[in-house]
Amino acid sequence: FFMTFTVEEGERYRVKDIAVNSSLRHFDASVLNEQITFESGDWYDAEEVTKSIDAMTNALGDLQFAFVNVRPDVKRNRDEQTIDITFVISETSRAFVELIDVRGNVRTLDKVIRREIELVESDPFNRSKLAKSEQNIKNLGYFETVTVTPLQGSAPDKTILDVEVAEQSTGELSIGAGFSTTEGPLADVSLRERNLLGKGQDLLLSGTVAGKRTEFNLAFTEPYFLDRDFSAGFDLFHMTRDFQDESSFNQRRTGGGLRFGYPLSEKWRQVLRYRLDRTEITDVSSSASAFIAGQEGDRITSSVSQRLTYDDRNSIQFPTEGLLSWLDTEFAGIGGDTDYVSGKFGSSYYYPVAEKWIFNLLGEVGGITSTGDDDIVRINDRYFLGGATLRGFESAGIGPRDLVSSDALGGNLFYRATAEMTFPLGLPEEMGIKGHGFTDIGSLWDADDSSGPGIRDENSLRGAAGIGVSWRSPLGPIRVDLSAPYLEEDYDRTEVFRFNFGTRF
Incomplete structure (x- = not known):
């Protein structure tokens, strides 16, 4: 019927x-x-x-x-x-938490789950904290399903929180392949355990080989050091980069670091770092800029840094609403032979204009200055803009440049901004295809000594606008951008087409 x-x-x-x-x-x-x-x-x-x-x-x-x-x-x-x-x-009638019962965690320790729950026994029952606790446990990524259910306790004013989880594999062995306009073809392998020994510790061993980059990393993180909401970890790395096309040299870096992070409030977090590395500038071309030729050799960097972040986005991976802000500062000169002070501040704001139409506005400024006797910031410590950071221009496509050798020299001061609208293309949502319209603006300048012959160093504004299409394909994320500069200098290197593809199996 x-x-x-x-x-x-x-x-x-x-x-x-x-x-x-x-x-x-x-x-x-x-x-x-x-x-x-x-x-x-x-x-x-x-x-x-x-x-x-x-x-x-x-x-x-x-x-x-x-x-x-x-x-x-x-x-x-x-x-x-x-x-x-x-x-x-x-x-309404009062109710208190009598007991928190955690079930289904065969491998993960009870305390790993309990520390994500924003209620403890004898607390007043609060549904918003209950929902937040359930989301906190889901965000760990250790469980296939998470259900937090309030049950009647031993008295009318008492509530039992029943926390039921289903474990899932947290070990990852991934092999990746891809291509990007900046780095060419690339492949990577990583081995990661996000819940080491059921304690919530994170261990990562990874390696990447690309046309212009080779990188190996070992990282370990303890998210609750000494059973407090205080993360601690270390990093070891070795990487090589080919900057021949941009600045006529190659770079090799080997080192490690320590990091400590702690929350200042629900949305504010502070991370402190110490880094020690050895950087080598090699294979400098015979036709390179005199400034770059003078940078050849190796040096030791010993630095401390901090990052202060504010994050109220509704999702870390695919945000549609909220604000992320960051303040980075670094001081190098605690030993070693590199001396500088640097700082960056930026914000990224997401706003849902209409259903599935998301507007993103990003801005960032930064500066670095030498504190050494020679009063020069090394080429590997300077800022570069272009490519992913300023579409419409090649990597290191704007900023100070030696017109004789065509080498990008990098700059000590920069700013950039992006306005982007993400919108549906009328296709089924499960296909994961979206359209993008954007404009990027920015500038990079101050190359210390820019008085030499053929050196151009101007703080004029650059800008480009374009459209793009992204696809969350079964083989990995793919994005294609077409852009054209509308503000440029005659010595800038522009780029119309940009393509990124990456996958993990």
Whole structure:
């Protein structure tokens, strides 16, 4: 048989008056006005009302009001076709966490799971913290499924949190292949265990061989050093880079480092690092710039650095909303024979303009200065812009340049910005194909001594605009960009087509 549902759309109503009425003692309800996601004069939208209720409930939880109920009281005026909405806040019966029961973790230690739960026994029960705890456990990536269910405890005011997980493999052996405009063909192999011995420790051994780069890394991270929310780890690396096309030299780096990270709050995090490495500038071309020829040889760098980040994005891998900001500073000169101070600040903001239309605005500035006697920043420590950092231009395509040798000299000061819109192409979402429209602007300058013959060093603005298509294919992410500069200098190296493809098996 067939069932037919006939839906008749009624008249649309606009929101007229909005109010918040609270029965909570010693509480000013006006502080919740900023949690309301709509305004007087907007069309009534039940989904926005629900979002406002969730935002108010979370805000009240942050203000230590754990036992509250937010209910919308809607009054309709048919003559004016308007709606008055009053959010009524009242207290509910109190409940406390009696027990947290973790089940299904055959390999992972209990404490690895429990430290991600934002509630402990005897805490007031809080649903927003419950949902956040479940997401924290999922973010570990150790489990196939995670379910956190509140159950009735031994008394009406007591709740048991039932945490059920299903283990999944956390060891990864991957072999990769790909191609990029910058590095040419590439292949990599990595062996990684993200939950070493069930303790949540991360061990990585990787190697990459590309047309212009070879790199080997060993990294270890303990996310909860001394059973505190304090990460600690070390890195060992060896890499070679071919900069012949850009600056007529090759580079070899070997070294290691220590790192420590800790949260300042839910969204702020600080990472401290120490790095010691040996850098060699080799195979300098006989036609290279005199500045680069003078850089040939090896030097030791001993540095300390820090990174301060703010992150409220809704996803780390595929963000659609939120802000990521970072502040990097580094001081080199604790021993070794390299001396400089550098700093970078940047932000990347994501905003959903419409369903599946995501706008991203990124900006970054940076500078480096020598603190040594020679007052010169080495070529391998300078900034370079172009390629992935400034589309429409080749890698190291802008900035100070020796016109005689055509070598890019790098710069000590830079800024860049990107505005990009990601949008659907009308294809099924499961295909993972998206379109992009973007514009990149930036500048790079200050090559220390730029007074030599044939040296061009200008801080003029460069810019390019373009379109692109990305595909999350079964073989790995693929992206193609077409761009054209609209602001450039005559000595810049431009690039119209950019292609990146990579895969892991």
